[in-house]
Amino acid sequence: MRGKKLLAALLLGVGLCFVPSLGYGEIIQPVKPSVAFYMQEYKENPEQGLDEWRKDCDTKLPTMLDWSLVWAMTMYIMNNPTDFQSVNILYDSVGEFKEYYPENVDTKGKVCIEIMDVRGAFSHLISESSAKSRISLKQGFKAYLEVAYSYIDKWATNINTDIVGKFVSKGGIPLCYFYQGEYHLWEK
Numbered sequence: 001m002r003g004k005k006l007l008a009a010l011l012l013g014v015g016l017c018f019v020p021s022l023g024y025g026e027i028i029q030p031v032k033p034s035v036a037f038y039m040q041e042y043k044e045n046p047e048q049g050l051d052e053w054r055k056d057c058d059t060k061l062p063t064m065l066d067w068s069l070v071w072a073m074t075m076y077i078m079n080n081p082t083d084f085q086s087v088n089i090l091y092d093s094v095g096e097f098k099e100y101y102p103e104n105v106d107t108k109g110k111v112c113i114e115i116m117d118v119r120g121a122f123s124h125l126i127s128e129s130s131a132k133s134r135i136s137l138k139q140g141f142k143a144y145l146e147v148a149y150s151y152i153d154k155w156a157t158n159i160n161t162d163i164v165g166k167f168v169s170k171g172g173i174p175l176c177y178f179y180q181g182e183y184h185l186w187e188k
Contacts, residue, residue: 065091065155069111072151080147086116087148097164102187105164105179111156113165113178115144120170138183141167141176 035053042049069089077084090097095108122140145165149156156162160181167176174186 068155069152072148076148076151083119085144086118087144088112088114089148089152092164101164101166101177101179102184105177107164110164111152111162113145113148113163114168115141115148115165116168116172117170117175122167122169122175134185137167137185138176141165141178142183145178 035050038049038053038056039046040049042052069091073087073089076087090112092098092107092110092112095106097107097112098105101107122137144167145163146159149159149163153159163178165178166174168174176186177184
């Protein structure tokens with residue numbers, strides 16, 4: 001009996017030597033676009049074609065802040081598995097997200113947090129215009145924003161000056177926004 005167990009263990013060990021490693025992967029580098037395509041597209045102006053090709057070949061590597069914000073989103077989901085909302089946290093270095101906020105909001109140099117009510121907790125408040133529903137909408141947004149902010153407070157040290165936030169319904173309707181320390185309802 002003991003010999004059979006030893007033989008089985010030996011055969012299992014030898015068999016596992018031939019199994020390929022789990023988790024083996026390959027990093028696939030993006031293929032650069034063909035310069036011939038751009039030269040064909042810009043026949044009249046080959047310099048512009050070359051410039052466009054160079055723009056498309058440039059790749060921007062993520063910064064440590066970008067990695068930290070992705071880590072923060074992941075940790076938010078992992079630590080709140082039963083009640084998390086959809087959260088996007090991005091740093092806007094040049095102000096390109098300004099178009100997604102009301103006119104008076106400047107996003108340049110700020111961390112933008114978008115929270116989407118995927119669970120529909122506030123969907124019944126969209127059509128209501130009572131003061132009580134507006135207050136509960138702002139309070140709900142404030143609670144979710146503060147939880148999301150707690151994961152990035154090492155990088156964005158002041159919520160009032162470093163954060164711009166937006167609260168969106170499940171259907172993509174903007175409900176509230178946060179700017180310069182104040183919570184505002186989205187004007188229609």
